Amino acid sequence: MTDKAVDGIFGFGQGKLSVISQLSTHGLTPRVFSHCLKGEGTGGGILVLGEILEPGMVYSPLVPSQPHYNLNLQSIAVNGKLLPIDPSVFATSNSQGTIVDSGTTLAYLVAEAYDPFVSAVNVIVSPSVTPIISERNQCYLVSTSVSQMFPLASFNFAGGASMVLKPEDYIIPFGPRGGSAMWCIGFQKVQGVTILGDLILKDKIFVYDLVRQRIGWANYDCKFKKL
Template sequence: MEQLAAWDRARHAHLFDGSVGGIVSFSLQRSADFDFASVYLAPIKLGFPPQEFKVLIDTGSEVLWVKSNACANCPRYNRLGMPLNFFESAASSTAGSLPCSNQFCAAATRTAATHCVSHQCSYTIQYADGSGTSGLYMTDRFYLSSISPDSMVASSSALVVFGVSTYQSGALVDTYNEFDGIFGFGRGDLSVMSQLSSRAITPRVFSHCLKGEGTGGGILVLGQILEPGIVYTPLVPSQRHYNLYLQSIVVNGQMLPIDPIVFATSTRHGTIVDSGTNMIYITEKAYDPLVNAIML
């Protein structure tokens, strides 16, 4: 539990530092490592022929990146002895580097730690806990399992821009990590979801269903699912993350005595939904009344 909390603290410091096609689905897996059993991974395929990776689904960041086989300091196995996967650009006939003149690179330089190295679009991401990753942006095939309105499944692929990390530091090189990269589902234009939406391949909507019992699992869907009984809540506009209008907390039918101003959204405050965080965190002014109500 302490390890999970430490992971979240470092992550939160980083977070606050600053008509279309059909739906696409991905299965989810829970980490096999007991210490990180609350981490959900999705298998994805990149390149041609396709190379498979297990990536951490992260609604708190934008970019999809995987480890490159050129990463010298990345661990090759996790602490359970299971091999990790690395992207081999030379093995993909459809892989291409991203020149600095590309429109995507120009957009990235405005919103992320992006720069040019030998005329190639590159990135460096430094996290508040001291860990970081750097590498190159590339273009290649990204494989999709599309579901039609009559529930027929069809496989296809689309060219997307993603990162291949050639260097990592800090917690990212620890062997307890089971994932091969991070799949960012943030609200910005750099995310794969936004890229697919801009080409009318999928809507700019996704559903993230986490199965909580047993071995975990679930499903990640790009596109809107029309199921009865779904309850919606609006998102705060013009925010980097998925901020909610949290107004109150109710326990056993009783509204807790918490001033709504506690939940107000500002530059460094507010309530967000973040798939990369393991536990629920609330401010102390809301935490104490909540614990007292539960303990009664």
């Protein structure tokens, strides 16, 4: 056991050769695993071979017959207001879909969703912060707490499961600039595939239930070692 973060690739895909599938085949663990990634800058977290039972857990079904952990993202809301996004941009096909991937550091949002998302955030924060573009990223000069100035965002999935993002879940700090702190949208604007990486997954319990073909999550302060 160690308190130090471990870096590397650990095969926990859905295929027969993945670690979790082989352990399950030998009767050593159920075909379920969970993680809780720390939100602090030091990295690390908790990996559980099995299911973490946490009050408030919500579940969304996996898209069948996919090599990745694809979910059906249906809509996005900012401060409770649904954004004008055609749900078809999230549909799973050979060239698009929505993937949960702990191996991705940031997060990627298709252009058709990124633009209305950023526009909605800008409308809410513009009276109090200064929006700027830095290296093609949407950023903000902030002189107060981001949790007070920026809105909540909800990613709504099939099965009635919503993932509520606090400001710290979708914006990242870039240090001081001109007496203010610069924060930038952590989503990268892309074509085709939306990927929810560590930026979104941190400080949440995630359960990958391959038996029931679903993913569950609940907000949790992952710096605590006991679950």
